[in-house]
Structures are given as structure tokens and as C-alpha cells.
Amino acid sequence: MLIELMGLRKILIPFTILGLMAILYMNFMHWNEPAESYYNSMYLVNRTTTVFNGILLVFALIIVFLSANFYKDEQNHWSDYLAIYMFAVCGAMLMVGAHHLLMTFIGIEILSVSLYVLAGSNRKKLESNEAGMKYFLMGAFASGILLFGMVLLYGATGTLHYEKLSTFLYSHTTLNIGFLYSGLILILIGFLFKVSAAPFHFWSPDVYQGSPSLVTAFMATVAKIAAIASLYLVLNQVFVPLHHLYDVVLIIVSIATICIGNILAIIQSNFKRMMAYSGISHAGFMLVGILAVDFNHWDLIAYYAAGYGIANLIGFGVAIVVFKSMQNENISAFNGLFFKRPILAVTLTIALLSMASIPPMAGFWGKYYVLSAALSKDLLLLVLIAIVNTVLSVYFYFKVFVAIYARRADNTPIDVSGWYKGFLILLTLVLIAISLMPDMIARCL
Amino acid sequence: MISILLLILPLLFSLIILAGPKQHTARLSAGLSVVSLLVSVYAYCEFMQHGVTQFNFDYEWIKNPSIHVKFTMDGIALLLIILTNLCIPFVHLSASARKLDHPRIFHFLIFLMQSALIGVFISNDLLLYYVFWELTIIPAYFLLLYWGGQNRRRITLKFFLYTVFGSLLMMVAIFYLYANYSQGGALDSISIYNIKVEPKAQTWLFIGFMMAFGVKLPLIPLHTWQANTYHMAPNQGTMILSGLLAKMALFSIVRWMMPIVPIAVVKLAPYVAGIAVIGVIYAGIVAIMQKDMKRMFAYVSLAHISLMVAGIFSLNQSGIQGAFVQAFSHGINTIALFICADIIQNRTGTTELSRLGGIRKIAPKFTTVFFVVMLATAAIPFSNSFISELVVLYGIFHATPTIAFVAVFSLVLGAVFMLRMFRQAVLGPENSNTSGFRDLSISEKITTYPFVILIFVFGLVYQPVFNVSTDSVNNLLTYINTWSMYTPGSILP
Numbered sequence: 047m048l049i050e051l052m053g054l055r056k057i058l059i060p061f062t063i064l065g066l067m068a069i070l071y072m073n074f075m076h077w078n079e080p081a082e083s084y085y086n087s088m089y090l091v092n093r094t095t096t097v098f099n100g101i102l103l104v105f106a107l108i109i110v111f112l113s114a115n116f117y118k119d120e121q122n123h124w125s126d127y128l129a130i131y132m133f134a135v136c137g138a139m140l141m142v143g144a145h146h147l148l149m150t151f152i153g154i155e156i157l158s159v160s161l162y163v164l165a166g167s168n169r170k171k172l173e174s175n176e177a178g179m180k181y182f183l184m185g186a187f188a189s190g191i192l193l194f195g196m197v198l199l200y201g202a203t204g205t206l207h208y209e210k211l212s213t214f215l216y217s218h219t220t221l222n223i224g225f226l227y228s229g230l231i232l233i234l235i236g237f238l239f240k241v242s243a244a245p246f247h248f249w250s251p252d253v254y255q256g257s258p259s260l261v262t263a264f265m266a267t268v269a270k271i272a273a274i275a276s277l278y279l280v281l282n283q284v285f286v287p288l289h290h291l292y293d294v295v296l297i298i299v300s301i302a303t304i305c306i307g308n309i310l311a312i313i314q315s316n317f318k319r320m321m322a323y324s325g326i327s328h329a330g331f332m333l334v335g336i337l338a339v340d341f342n343h344w345d346l347i348a349y350y351a352a353g354y355g356i357a358n359l360i361g362f363g364v365a366i367v368v369f370k371s372m373q374n375e376n377i378s379a380f381n382g383l384f385f386k387r388p389i390l391a392v393t394l395t396i397a398l399l400s401m402a403s404i405p406p407m408a409g410f411w412g413k414y415y416v417l418s419a420a421l422s423k424d425l426l427l428l429v430l431i432a433i434v435n436t437v438l439s440v441y442f443y444f445k446v447f448v449a450i451y452a453r454r455a456d457n458t459p460i461d462v463s464g465w466y467k468g469f470l471i472l473l474t475l476v477l478i479a480i481s482l483m484p485d486m487i488a489r490c491l
Numbered sequence: 492m493i494s495i496l497l498l499i500l501p502l503l504f505s506l507i508i509l510a511g512p513k514q515h516t517a518r519l520s521a522g523l524s525v526v527s528l529l530v531s532v533y534a535y536c537e538f539m540q541h542g543v544t545q546f547n548f549d550y551e552w553i554k555n556p557s558i559h560v561k562f563t564m565d566g567i568a569l570l571l572i573i574l575t576n577l578c579i580p581f582v583h584l585s586a587s588a589r590k591l592d593h594p595r596i597f598h599f600l601i602f603l604m605q606s607a608l609i610g611v612f613i614s615n616d617l618l619l620y621y622v623f624w625e626l627t628i629i630p631a632y633f634l635l636l637y638w639g640g641q642n643r644r645r646i647t648l649k650f651f652l653y654t655v656f657g658s659l660l661m662m663v664a665i666f667y668l669y670a671n672y673s674q675g676g677a678l679d680s681i682s683i684y685n686i687k688v689e690p691k692a693q694t695w696l697f698i699g700f701m702m703a704f705g706v707k708l709p710l711i712p713l714h715t716w717q718a719n720t721y722h723m724a725p726n727q728g729t730m731i732l733s734g735l736l737a738k739m740a741l742f743s744i745v746r747w748m749m750p751i752v753p754i755a756v757v758k759l760a761p762y763v764a765g766i767a768v769i770g771v772i773y774a775g776i777v778a779i780m781q782k783d784m785k786r787m788f789a790y791v792s793l794a795h796i797s798l799m800v801a802g803i804f805s806l807n808q809s810g811i812q813g814a815f816v817q818a819f820s821h822g823i824n825t826i827a828l829f830i831c832a833d834i835i836q837n838r839t840g841t842t843e844l845s846r847l848g849g850i851r852k853i854a855p856k857f858t859t860v861f862f863v864v865m866l867a868t869a870a871i872p873f874s875n876s877f878i879s880e881l882v883v884l885y886g887i888f889h890a891t892p893t894i895a896f897v898a899v900f901s902l903v904l905g906a907v908f909m910l911r912m913f914r915q916a917v918l919g920p921e922n923s924n925t926s927g928f929r930d931l932s933i934s935e936k937i938t939t940y941p942f943v944i945l946i947f948v949f950g951l952v953y954q955p956v957f958n959v960s961t962d963s964v965n966n967l968l969t970y971i972n973t974w975s976m977y978t979p980g981s982i983l984p
Binding site: 399404405406414417418421422429430433436437440441444447448451452483484485488489 | 555621622629632643644655656659662666667670671
């Protein structure tokens with residue numbers, strides 16, 4: 047899993063891709079076998095973790111493809127960046143597969159520390175340094191809170207292993223220890239920080255805006271989905287007996303997250319900042335999923351995550367080349383894109399239509415699953431608020447369309463190579479394919 | 492198979508256009524879309540001989556939620572499909588006079604809209620229907636956004652937010668139905684007759700559905716996007732919006748909403764009909780005061796469609812069937828009206844009534860066509876909308892005589908605003924704008940003369956159009972009457 051390379055720059059990308067593909071293969075190798083655990087049963091491999099890890103690996107592959115173009119001018123640090131990305135992916139997979147809270151914590155830390163470095167990796171730009179610093183300070187704080195919560199939990203129960211914890215909680219239903227409850231709340235806070243849910247979202251717009259665009263794409267997809275999956279697995283494997291405690295918290299947090307994400311996205315003029323807020327609102331929707339979707343329907347959350355991630359990656363893939371040529375990261379950089387680069391414009395349009403959840407795109411089916419699960423749990427108010435917010439989200443995604451199609455272009459040409467366009471088209475086809483088969487994960491199971 | 496063909500052909504044509512030559516796109520598209528028209532005429536013949544069964548198509552698309560790609564066609568759908576396919580060639584052809592930027596994409600989008608519209612009419616699965624319903628807006632949005640006139644960004648956004656807001660409320664209603672009543676199966680036009688939604692939920696579902704349809708129709712007070720949008724949109728876009736997309740909502744009320752929430756429909760029908768009739772009078776008065784031709788047509792359309800809604804909510808056979816016949820004629824008439832407006836706009840660069848006039852002397856052929864279309868819109872005897880309007884009014888009278896009494900004034904108002912518009916736009920002295928007005932060119936003759944013929948043909952041939960929808964409407968009415976009679980109880984939440 048760990049790839050570190052010195053020299054031999056030409057084969058760097060092919061090697062990384064081959065490595066990731068090999069891991070992807072190994073990931074699915076155990077598909078038909080019963081669940082297995084490793085490292086004193088601290089790491090679990092079953093179909094759930096396989097699917098989530100598969101999604102993360104595919105996204106990592108896409109990021110590596112995109113990095114070939116993104117780091118073209120920075121040949122010197124290429125291998126460093128790629129190695130850090132691979133560390134981060136490793137951490138993300140550990141988070142998903144973990145079956146012991148300490149392992150989860152180690153995964154989170156590997157992912158976070160790599161991201162701190164990557165966020166600040168554009169050393170010559172002030173914003174990048176600021177993003178790295180800000181992310182590091184707040185992230186370290188959140189890790190501390192998470193770890194403190196785990197300590198309290200250990201004090202209350204005497205174990206951190208998922209299964210043992212769960213049996214303990216089931217057998218001590220009348221247990222009323224302050225340690226346990228405060229531990230649970232602190233752990234929740236730690237996770238909610240990582241998924242950038244309100245009110246722990248303040249870092250995300252600044253960090254997304256300041257970081258290099260590819261790192262932003264990585265944070266918005268791999269890091270966010272790993273955190274969501276990990277939270278989902280922890281809550282559903284361990285804390286189900288305490289769900290009356292955290293349900294209300296999650297309802298309030300998800301409503302706040304959806305509202306804040308969408309309302310603040312409307313007033314943004316910076317594309318990356320807008321995507322940060324839209325990511326916050328999508329995290330809110332996934333929290334609704336965590337709240338409402340039964341554990342044997344985990345594939346619905348995986349589907350939402352996959353659709354959201356692919357659309358996001360296409361969006362950033364287009365944005366990266368446009369920003370690079372235009373020297374501008376505002377929505378106005380897309381002005382008249384359709385008449386300069388129709389293929390880029392159309393792929394971006396399809397991706398944003400999916401994120402705006404226009405049927406029959408993947409974003410629509412994702413929201414359908416999440417919201418109908420919420421409806422069957424009688425959360426009508428939550429659903430109505432979510433729907434109103436969907437209309438708001440249409441408003442800001444369509445601001446981009448207005449820029450692409452209805453504003454005059456300036457004369458700056460946009461450089462993009464043929465294979466890059468081909469790759470984006472391929473991604474768009476994948477997005478359309480998963481839009482047309484929303485039940486594909488369930489069918490494979 | 493015919494239903495698949497009807498759906499796929501426009502998609503195929505759209506690709507041909509996109510890859511085709513840059514010149515004469517409008518003519519090429521018009522020629523291609525005639526093929527669709529021929530297929531729908533063939534479908535009509537089959538329908539007359541063998542009934543509806545041979546249009547069925549069923550394929551399981553998604554297991555969770557259970558969605559089938561399931562197509563069927565009933566009489567109402569067939570009527571509206573024929574209307575769509577009949578009008579689309581002329582919409583394409585009318586674009587040939589003006590020089591458009593990127594004509595291929597323009598016609599590509601029109602074909603996409605046609606395909607999505609037909610999808611709405613033939614799909615027989617609630618979620619599939621919703622997918623097509625939403626798909627119709629996306630080409631419309633891009634059509635308006637790029638080829639629109641002044642203030643297009645703001646107005647298009649308003650249009651889009653209205654429609655999306657309405658659709659999303661319908662989406663909640665549909666999600667609710669799937670979560671609570673589908674039992675893991677699909678909801679199609681047969682199973683919605685069996686789900687028996689509890690009366691209290693029906694009111695909410697009714698509101699959810701009606702918001703979506705009310706925006707699309709539009710009904711007052713949800714109409715405020717309409718006049719601006721029609722005025723700003725490229726004329727071809729306006730033709731489709733008013734002539735075809737509005738019919739989609741009428742169709743959906745009858746096809747989907749009434750069977751799902753029959754009790755709420757029966758209880759709330761007088762209120763909706765009342766709102767609609769207020770809309771008729773309001774739109775008529777506002778139309779008289781308009782200074783711009785296209786804005787005026789928007790209000791005329793609002794008035795006519797409100798009357799159709801009142802007819803549908805009279806819940807009897809002549810009301811509903813008459814409304815669909817009127818929808819058919821209204822589609823033809825509005826599109827003809829906007830084609831005339833398009834010709835005027837291309838010649839003079841304006842549609843403001845005060846800057847027009849004196850066209851009659853220099854362009855007699857155009858004036859004749861415009862005169863016929865104008866009279867047909869005002870529902871003069873022997874024009875196509877005359878009988879259907881009478882039948883609708885008859886239906887409304889049966890349900891609630893007071894509402895019918897008010898609605899009758901729409902006929903008077905219609906004559907007033909159409910004649911006033913015609914006097915200002917065509918008669919009177921020439922001015923600098925209209926002095927160089929050419930008479931119809933050959934392609935314009937091809938575009939407009941068929942409408943004159945259609946207006947007279949459907950003014951005389953009424954019964955066949957009426958009969959197409961008889962079976963479907965009878966089924967629906969029997970169901971609504973039986974169920975709402977046996978289920979007493981309050982629907983107020």
C-alpha cells in the first residue's frame with residue numbers, strides 16, 4: 047500500500063496507477079469469502095468495507111490521473127506529492143476498515159496529517175500556507191477531542207473493540223455513566239469536524255479555497271467519503287443501543303449543515319469556496335442517510351458517496367485546467383467556456399446537474415434514497431427543509447451555467463490536452479452509467 | 492414498439508442534427524420531424540383499429556426503488572402526442588427565417604424537448620414519469636438562457652426556480668407515496684387505482700402535486716414567471732412552452748393526480764375551479780391592457796389554460812374531454828399566433844403594439860393568415876376552439892353554475908383583446924417600422940398555411956378528436972365517483 051519512489055520520474059505515474067490497480071484487485075479478491083479480520087481483529091474485511099474502499103481507491107486513481115497534468119510544472123516535488131497522496135489513501139482505507147477505535151484514530155491521523163502537508167504544499171502562495179496552518183490547528187484540536195472521547199469511552203466500558211463495545215452496550219442497557227455519554231458526544235464532535243458538518247464546518251471553505259485545486263478535490267472526495275463511511279460504520283456497528291441519544295443530535299446537525307451549506311454557497315463568487323459549501327450541504331444529506339438508512343441498506347450511502355464523488359471530481363477536473371489558463375479561481379473564469387471548449391463545458395454541466403440532483407442523474411437517486419429513508423422514519427420536517435434547500439442549490443449551480451453559456455468569453459485560450467479531455471469524457475460516461483443504474487451495488491451483493 | 496419509436500426518433504434526429512451540416516439546419520430538422528409525425532399518425536390508425544394494447548412496453552430498469560421502463564398510451568396521451576408531433580415541424584421551420592447563433596444546438600435542444608415530452612405522455616411508472624417531467628425543463632432552460640432576449644439571465648432563473656420548486660414539492664409527494672404505499676413494487680397506472688391513500692394524507696399530496704402543475708400551467712397566483720419569460724424567450728421556445736409544455740401539466744392532473752388522491756380532488760375541485768376562473772377573468776383584463784404583443788399572448792394563453800383547468804375540475808365527461816380537445820386546438824392556435832408574432836418581430840424588430848400598424852395594405856397574405864388565427868383564438872364559430880370551449884363551459888355549468896356564469900365572460904373578453912390587438916398591430920396607418928414589410932416568403936407560406944387549414948378542419952371535424960379520450964376519462968370518472976362516495980370523513984389535516 048505504501049509507495050515511495052526515488053528518481054525514475056517517467057514511470058512514476060504508471061507505477062502508482064499499477065500499484066493502485068493491484069490494490070483494487072486485492073480489495074475485491076475476498077469478495078466471495080466470509081468476513082475476515084486482521085491485526086488482532088483490529089481491521090475487518092467484509093463486503094461493506096470492500097465497497098467503500100473500492101470507491102476510495104477509484105477516486106484515488108482518478109486523482110493520480112489528474113495529477114499528471116496538475117503537477118506538470120513542478121517536476122521536482124512530484125514524487126513527494128504522490129507519496130503523500132498514497133499515505134492519505136492508506137489512512138482513508140484504514141478508517142473504513144477499522145474494527146477498533148484506536149485503528150480508526152490511526153487512520154484518521156494518517157489521513158489528516160497527509161492532508162495538512164498537502165494543503166500547505168504550494169509554498170510560494172500565501173493562501174496555501176494559511177490553509178495548511180488553519181487546517182492543522184483546527185484538525186489537531188478535533189483529533190484531540192476525538193481521542194479524549196475515546197479515552198472516556200474506554201474508562202466507561204473497558205474496551206475499544208467494535209464488537210466487544212457493542213455487546214457491552216447491549217448487555218448494559220440501563221447503564222448511566224456520564225463518561226459514556228460525554229465520550230460518545232466527543233467522538234461525534236471529532237467525526238463531525240472531519241466531515242465538515244455545521245457547526246464544525248468553519249475550516250472547510252478557507253482550506254478548500256487556499257489549498258491547491260487537486261488537494262481540494264482530494265479533500266472533497268476521498269477524505270470526506272472516508273469520514274462519512276467511518277462515522278456510519280462506527281455508529282451502526284457500535285452505538286446502535288444508544289441511538290436515542292445521538293439521533294436528535296444528528297437531526298439538528300444535519301438540518302443545520304444542509305441549510306448553512308446551501309445558503310452560504312449562494313453568495314460565493316469563488317468556485318472552490320462554492321464547492322466547499324456545496325460539499326458541506328452534501329455532507330448534511332449523507333448525515334441524513336447515516337441517521338435514517340438501516341445498516342443492511344448501507345449500499346445506498348455508498349451509492350450517494352460514489353455519485354457525489356465522481357461529479358465532484360469531474361467538476362474539479364474541469365476547474366483545474368480552466369483556472370490554470372485563466373489565472374483566476376472565480377466563477378467568472380468559466381465565462382463563455384462553452385464557446386472556447388465545448389467538451390469541458392458539457393462535462394462540467396453534466397456533473398453539476400448531478401450535484402444539483404436533477405433526475406435522472408446520480409445525485410437525484412442518492413437524494414431519493416436518503417430522503418425516502420427519512421420519510422419512512424417520519425422525519426417529514428427534515429425532508430421538507432432538505433427539499434427547499436435543493437431549490438437553493440439549483441440556484442448556485444446554475445450560476446455556473448450562466449457563466450458557461452450566457453456570458454461573453456474573453457480571448458484567453460484554455461490549454462488542455464487531448465487525453466485529458468478523453469479522460470474527462472470517460473469520467474462523465476461513468477457518471478451517466480451509475481446514474482442509469484442506481485441499484486448496481488445492491489445487485490452485486 | 493411504436494411508443495419506443497416515438498420516443499427514440501427525436502433523440503436520433505437530435506444526434507443527426509448535431510453531426511449534420513451547418514446550413515439549412517431548420518429545414519433539415521423540420522423534414523426529419525415529419526417522420527415522427529407520420530409515425531404518430533400511424534399510431535392513431537392502429538389505435539382506432541385495435542385499441543391501446545399494442546403500445547405496451549415493459550422492462551425492469553431499477554430494482555430499488557422498483558422502476559420499470561414501462562410505456563403505454565391511452566387516448567389522452569395519444570391526442571397530445573399527435574399535437575406535439577404535429578407542431579414540432581413548424582416550430583423548427585419557423586426558425587429558418589432568422590439567423591441564429593449555433594443553429595445546430597438550437598434544433599438539437601428542441602428535439603430533446605420533444606423526446607422528453609413524449610416520454611412524459613407515454614411513461615407508465617410514476618418515477619419514470621417524474622424523470623421525464625424534469626428532463627423537459629433542462630433543454631428549455633438552455634434554450635431560454637442562450638437565445639433569449641433582454642434580461643434573460645434574471646428571467647430564466649426566475650422561470651427555473653419556479654418550476655424546480657414546484658417539481659420538488661411533487662417529488663416529496665412521490666417519495667411519500669413510494670415510501671408508504673408502493674410496498675416495494677412499482678406504481679403504475681393500474682396500481683395507483685388500488686393504493687387507497689388515507690384521506691388526510693390526500694390533501695397534502697394534492698397540494699404537492701398541484702404546486703408542480705400550477706407552476707407549469709400556470710395557474711394564478713403562480714403565474715408571475717410567465718409573461719416575462721414568454722416575452723424574453725426566443726419565439727420557438729415560447730411556442731413550445733405555451734403550446735406543448737403547459738399541456739403536459741393538464742395531462743398529468745388527469746393521468747396521475749386524480750387516481751391517486753380522488754377524495755381530495757372531489758372535495759377541493761370547486762376551489763381549484765374557482766381559482767382558475769378568477770384566473771380567466773384576471774388574465775383577460777390584464778391582456779387588454781398589455782402594450783406588447785408577446786406579453787399579451789402570454790396572458791391570452793393564461794386565460795385559455797385556466798379555463799381548461801376549470802373544465803377538468805368540473806369532474807364530468809364533457810368538462811374533462813372538452814378540456815383536452817381545447818388543449819389540442821389551443822396548442823395549434825398558440826403556436827400559429829407565435830409564428831405570426833415571430834414573423835412580425837423578424838421584419839420590424841419589435842412586438843410593441845404602438846410601434847406597429849399599417850401592415851394590411853402592404854402584406855395582404857400575412858394579414859389574412861393572422862386574421863384567421865386571431866379569430867380562432869377568440870373562438871369564433873367554425874374555428875377549432877369554438878366547439879371545445881362551448882363543451883368545456885357546458886361541463887363547468889353542470890358542476891357549478893355560478894362558476895360557469897363567470898367563465899362565460901371569457902368569450903367576450905377574448906373577442907375584445909384579440910380584436911384590439913389586431914387593430915393596433917395590423918390596421919391603421921403605416922409607420923417607419925412597418926413601411927418595408929415584405930409579404931410571406933415561400934418557407935413562411937409553408938409554415939403558416941397549414942395552420943389555417945388545420946383551424947378549419949378541426950373546426951368542422953370535432954367528434955373524432957373528442958372520442959379519442961372517451962375510454963380513459965370514463966374509467967377515471969367511474970373510479971373517482973365510486974371511491975369518493977363510499978369513504979366519508981374529513982380530509983382536513
